[in-house]
Amino acid sequence: MATKLDKVDAVIVGSGWAGGIVAAELSKKGYKVVGLERGADKKSEDYIGTKDELRFSMRYEMMQDLTKETITSRNGADQTALPVRTNENAFLGTDTGGAGVHWNGHNFRYLPYDFEIYSKTVERYGKNKIPKGMTLQDWGVTYDDMEKYYDKYEKMAGISGEENPIGPYRSDKFPNPPMKDTPSIKLFKQAAKELGYHPYQIPSANVTQQYENPDGETINACVYCAFCETYGCDFGAKADPIITVLATAKKTGNYELRNDAYATKVIHDGEKATGVLYMDIRTGEEFEQPADIVVLAGFVFTNTKLLLTSKIGKPYDPKTGTGVIGKNFTGHFSNVTYLGARGYFKDKKFNSFAGAGALASTLDDFSGDNIDHSDLDFLHGFEPHIRVMGDRPIGNNHVPKGTPSWGREFKEKSLYYTNRNLYVDAQAAALPWAHNYLDLDPTYKDFAGNPLLRVTYKYSKQDIKLGQYAIKRAAEIMEKMGADIVDEDELPDDTQFNNSYPNSHNGGGAIMGTDPKTSAVNTYSQMWDMDNLFVVGSSSFPHFSNYNPTETIGAFAYRASEGMDQYLKNGSGLIEKPSV
Amino acid sequence: MLTNQFTTDNADEKQTDTEKAADFQEARQFFTRNEDFNALSAATECIYPKDDNGPGAVELGVPYFIDKQMAGSWGTNARDYRHAPFIKFQQVESMKGKSEEQSPTNPPYVVKHSETELQRHQARLTRGEIFIEGLRKLNQESQKRFSAPFYEAEEEQQIEILKDMESGNIKLKGVAAENFFILLRRMTLEGAFSDPLYGGNRNLAGWKMKEFPGAQASYANIIEKDEFVKMKPVSLTNYQGH
Ligand SMILES: Cc1cc2nc3c(=O)[nH]c(=O)nc-3n(C[C@H](O)[C@H](O)[C@H](O)COP(=O)(O)OP(=O)(O)OC[C@H]3O[C@@H](n4cnc5c(N)ncnc54)[C@H](O)[C@@H]3O)c2cc1C
Numbered sequence: 001m002a003t004k005l006d007k008v009d010a011v012i013v014g015s016g017w018a019g020g021i022v023a024a025e026l027s028k029k030g031y032k033v034v035g036l037e038r039g040a041d042k043k044s045e046d047y048i049g050t051k052d053e054l055r056f057s058m059r060y061e062m063m064q065d066l067t068k069e070t071i072t073s074r075n076g077a078d079q080t081a082l083p084v085r086t087n088e089n090a091f092l093g094t095d096t097g098g099a100g101v102h103w104n105g106h107n108f109r110y111l112p113y114d115f116e117i118y119s120k121t122v123e124r125y126g127k128n129k130i131p132k133g134m135t136l137q138d139w140g141v142t143y144d145d146m147e148k149y150y151d152k153y154e155k156m157a158g159i160s161g162e163e164n165p166i167g168p169y170r171s172d173k174f175p176n177p178p179m180k181d182t183p184s185i186k187l188f189k190q191a192a193k194e195l196g197y198h199p200y201q202i203p204s205a206n207v208t209q210q211y212e213n214p215d216g217e218t219i220n221a222c223v224y225c226a227f228c229e230t231y232g233c234d235f236g237a238k239a240d241p242i243i244t245v246l247a248t249a250k251k252t253g254n255y256e257l258r259n260d261a262y263a264t265k266v267i268h269d270g271e272k273a274t275g276v277l278y279m280d281i282r283t284g285e286e287f288e289q290p291a292d293i294v295v296l297a298g299f300v301f302t303n304t305k306l307l308l309t310s311k312i313g314k315p316y317d318p319k320t321g322t323g324v325i326g327k328n329f330t331g332h333f334s335n336v337t338y339l340g341a342r343g344y345f346k347d348k349k350f351n352s353f354a355g356a357g358a359l360a361s362t363l364d365d366f367s368g369d370n371i372d373h374s375d376l377d378f379l380h381g382f383e384p385h386i387r388v389m390g391d392r393p394i395g396n397n398h399v400p401k402g403t404p405s406w407g408r409e410f411k412e413k414s415l416y417y418t419n420r421n422l423y424v425d426a427q428a429a430a431l432p433w434a435h436n437y438l439d440l441d442p443t444y445k446d447f448a449g450n451p452l453l454r455v456t457y458k459y460s461k462q463d464i465k466l467g468q469y470a471i472k473r474a475a476e477i478m479e480k481m482g483a484d485i486v487d488e489d490e491l492p493d494d495t496q497f498n499n500s501y502p503n504s505h506n507g508g509g510a511i512m513g514t515d516p517k518t519s520a521v522n523t524y525s526q527m528w529d530m531d532n533l534f535v536v537g538s539s540s541f542p543h544f545s546n547y548n549p550t551e552t553i554g555a556f557a558y559r560a561s562e563g564m565d566q567y568l569k570n571g572s573g574l575i576e577k578p579s580v
Numbered sequence: 581m582l583t584n585q586f587t588t589d590n591a592d593e594k595q596t597d598t599e600k601a602a603d604f605q606e607a608r609q610f611f612t613r614n615e616d617f618n619a620l621s622a623a624t625e626c627i628y629p630k631d632d633n634g635p636g637a638v639e640l641g642v643p644y645f646i647d648k649q650m651a652g653s654w655g656t657n658a659r660d661y662r663h664a665p666f667i668k669f670q671q672v673e674s675m676k677g678k679s680e681e682q683s684p685t686n687p688p689y690v691v692k693h694s695e696t697e698l699q700r701h702q703a704r705l706t707r708g709e710i711f712i713e714g715l716r717k718l719n720q721e722s723q724k725r726f727s728a729p730f731y732e733a734e735e736e737q738q739i740e741i742l743k744d745m746e747s748g749n750i751k752l753k754g755v756a757a758e759n760f761f762i763l764l765r766r767m768t769l770e771g772a773f774s775d776p777l778y779g780g781n782r783n784l785a786g787w788k789m790k791e792f793p794g795a796q797a798s799y800a801n802i803i804e805k806d807e808f809v810k811m812k813p814v815s816l817t818n819y820q821g822h
């Protein structure tokens with residue numbers, strides 16, 4: 001029997017950016033908040049002196065503990081899904097701060113086009129442009145509605161950036177100046193300009209000068225230490241939930257974070273959620289945490305799984321296209337979304353070992369609907385970029401095509417080119433399809449005996465064509481940069497999804513909208529079917545843009561927090577009513 | 581020779597002390613049979629041979645690195661999802677995909693994982709068991725073809741067998757041969773280039789060959805520089821100690 005604890009105003013599953021922002025906003029307003037985090041108790045000190053490629057990049061120290069739970073994955077409803085058994089294929093967040101601690105900090109806003117993607121596509125190209133089976137839909141909110149939340153998030157995280165010459169409207173400048181240029185970034189920008197594009201420095205959460213955010217938290221200046229992605233910051237210089245929102249929440253005295261607390265069910269009476277059932281994984285004891293509102297912020301997979309196992313909302317059925325929980329699963333995947341061209345320079349040497357997580361440049365000339373798609377066989381776009389994260393020695397053994405991958409020649413060439421290769425790749429959008437979805441696996445179970453979540457995902461012609469087009473543009477830029485050898489990545493027409501989840505850039509499962517028939521939550525992340533349950537994070541994204549998702553997750557978490565405050569003040573009701 | 585650390589500041593003698601400390605850490609923890617370990621040494625040396633650029637896998641300590649890894653949580657898949665059912669071996673074979681070769685592996689979170697990689701991780705065997713299976717097969721195959729165990733065969737003969745392993749022309753039990761090879765290649769590079777605290781990259785020689793500066797605190801001063809900057813590499817022992 002689970003021990004029933006004292007009721008609080010809000011219980012939040014997850015302590016990543018989504019859960020952290022909600023925790024800060026509610027506790028600042030005086031609400032009593034409990035956070036449940038399955039992973040270990042972590043402080044910034046835990047990441048001092050951790051410049052260890054083997055431990056963090058190869059052994060995935062900061063990723064989800066798969067002994068307890070994973071997902072299963074398959075390429076189509078006709079296959080048997082197999083568990084994703086190792087962290088090499090599952091970079092999912094855990095421990096205090098979630099994936100926000102080992103992220104890079106590339107910080108993008110989505111485009112006005114993204115929020116109204118269906119309407120704008122139909123308006124420009126007509127209904128027939130949308131292929132059969134592509135479940136494109138508007139988000140129910142506009143960029144203009146979201147601008148103030150983006151601004152708030154950027155100020156909280158101290159984003160260091162430069163005005164995007166062709167970007168959407170901003171009400172204010174970035175709070176901090178952009179990151180430094182490197183010779184390779186200069187080369188990229190110059191080449192891009194010569195090709196008529198508009199390069200700019202990627203906005204970064206590696207903060208460029210010591211900064212105090214509006215909540216009074218201090219973020220240090222990034223020292224370009226080159227151990228950033230998949231690592232916690234050694235210097236307190238990368239905006240992460242631990243040093244920002246969770247610190248803010250804690251300061252109020254109204255927030256309690258419980259670590260090693262694995263949420264297994266949302267308790268409800270059919271009308272309202274009454275609390276969360278969780279297990280202390282150190283003792284195996286079960287607890288019930290009652291609350292006025294329940295917030296799921298455990299990332300796409302946990303959010304969707306908890307809704308399905310708790311039997312909340314109508315599960316999506318790919319055969320009929322009805323139901324919403326599990327619908328529109330999307331994501332950035334390694335063998336289609338991050339392809340480009342590697343350039344080898346015979347006589348030019350770079351300080352490739354130096355860098356920072358989000359030290360990078362990109363251009364928006366191909367993003368969203370910025371290119372005319374009339375004659376193209378795909379929708380949406382990509383952002384080609386050069387990233388200077390700091391090449392580490394195990395991961396950096398590149399050799400020109402045709403070179404053996406081991407032995408004498410490999411050694412010779414990989415050493416020669418270690419500091420003589422650069423990579424331009426493109427992050428491409430992922431649009432939703434009726435056949436890509438999440439449900440519960442019939443075979444495999446988690447540590448608590450509940451079914452694992454099952455992913456069914458197949459690349460479409462759209463994904464392949466978009467990827468192939470992006471590779472060509474990346475290669476053109478690399479040619480212009482003057483590489484002696486330009487090796488294009490290969491993306492054959494029959495490329496299959498490799499069942500790998502390399503970056504927690506996933507979306508869908510509990511998507512937002514204005515019609516309960518086609519969406520699970522409203523634009524305040526509030527469940528249509530249960531008004532005191534809020535499901536926050538990229539699980540609410542109806543599609544995945546060509547940008548990294550986190551700023552948009554953050555912006556919607558701020559919006560959701562406003563909704564929760566209103567709900568708690570009113571005691572009931574939907575913040576936003578269905579439009580149909 | 582006994583030295584007194586309080587009375588000598590002779591650099592050569594200190595060096596000798598360090599070498600002795602390293603030597604004490606080089607004994608087999610995981611591989612019980614000498615012949616398995618010898619095959620491992622020979623195979624890693626084929627993958628990363630000694631040449632004019634510097635030491636190969638053996639001199640870098642790669643075999644001991646792998647031995648230590650196999651004795652620990654990586655070798656026993658301690659952080660992985662290990663629940664049955666595992667797919668049947670026939671299915672493993674039919675899922676054969678391309679090897680990881682030529683896939684961009686940097687930045688690390690963009691590592692392209694081939695179907696073979698997925699296939700490897702559906703194996704019932706742990707990584708340690710995969711190594712034993714693979715190394716014994718190297719010796720058997722070499723005995724069959726060249727009447728000598730793998731570690732006593734000529735380099736060309738060893739390469740021939742490894743190529744057959746890589747392309748799946750040799751059959752293993754419970755795991756596809758190419759998956760053993762991917763693991764072997766990957767761990768050889770890990771042993772050559774990880775921090776020396778794990779027993780490979782001996783004397784930082786791997787990093788020196790690559791002109792990799794190790795765990796430097798900051799590159800703020802050189803990040804904008806055009807010219808290549810050579811630095812003495814820093815290990816984590818030094819980095820954490822200061
Ligand atoms: C290597 C890497 C680099 C990245 N770089 C970038 C980047 O540069 N830019 C960008 O925009 N994005 C980046 N991302 C993605 C970014 O990290 C995520 O978008 C973001 O952190 C998601 O935040 P979240 O709060 O929704 O989820 P998470 O951070 O995943 O937080 C969810 C939390 O909930 C906890 N939890 C889950 N299930 C349960 C349960 N049942 N019970 C209790 N607790 C639970 C988890 O342990 C976790 O702490 C990167 C990701 C990775 C892996």
Ligand code: SF4
Binds near residue numbers: 222223225226229
């Ligand atoms: S690169 Fe900058 S932000 Fe990233 S870990 Fe190093 S100091 Fe921190």
